[in-house]
Amino acid sequence: MPARGPRAQxxxxxxxxxxxxxxxxPKSWELRTSADLRIVVTRRxxxxxxxxxxxxxxxxxxxxxxxxxxxxxxxxxxxxxVFLLDSLPPEPSKGDKRATNRVRKxx
Numbered sequence: 139m140p141a142r143g144p145r146a147q148x149x150x151x152x153x154x155x156x157x158x159x160x161x162x163x164p165k166s167w168e169l170r171t172s173a174d175l176r177i178v179v180t181r182r183x184x185x186x187x188x189x190x191x192x193x194x195x196x197x198x199x200x201x202x203x204x205x206x207x208x209x210x211x212x213x214x215x216x217x218x219x220v221f222l223l224d225s226l227p228p229e230p231s232k233g234d235k236r237a238t239n240r241v242r243k244x245x
Contacts, residue, residue, distance in 0.1 A: 146169050146170060146171045146172070147169070148167045148168070148169050148179075148208060149167065149168050149169075149170070150164040150166070150167060151166045151167065151168040151178070152164045152165040152166045153165075153166070164204075165180060165181040166178060166179070166180040166181070167179045167180070167204070167208060169208070169211075169212070175192075175193075175215070176192060176193070177190070177191075177192045177211050177212065177215055178190070178191040178192065179191075179200065179204065179207050179208050179211050182197070185199075186202070187199055187200065187201070187202045187207075188200045188201065188202065188204055188207035190207075190210075190211045190214060190215075192211070192215055194218055194222075195214070195215075195218070198214070
């Protein structure tokens with residue numbers, strides 16, 4: 139297993155129109171991990187609250203509080219990753235060449 143890098147930090151990735159001030163409250167937050175996992179918590183035009191945008195998710199409404207929304211987004215993505223990992227077949231043992239061959243043929 140590769141060494142773990144520093145923990146990812148939330149970053150303001152808000153874009154602003156010409157009429158908006160740069161000092162406005164952030165509208166989009168991104169958490170990008172060293173494993174190329176990207177989690178975005180954002181506002182949606184015309185809708186109240188915060189929404190999750192991430193691979194494998196439809197746009198999903200989160201808590202109205204941004205800090206709670208970030209925690210909820212991480213929890214949801216973790217649950218999804220565990221589900222995806224649990225759906226994989228078991229890893230073949232190192233001494234079982236037949237199991238390795240079956241995995242290779244299945245590609």
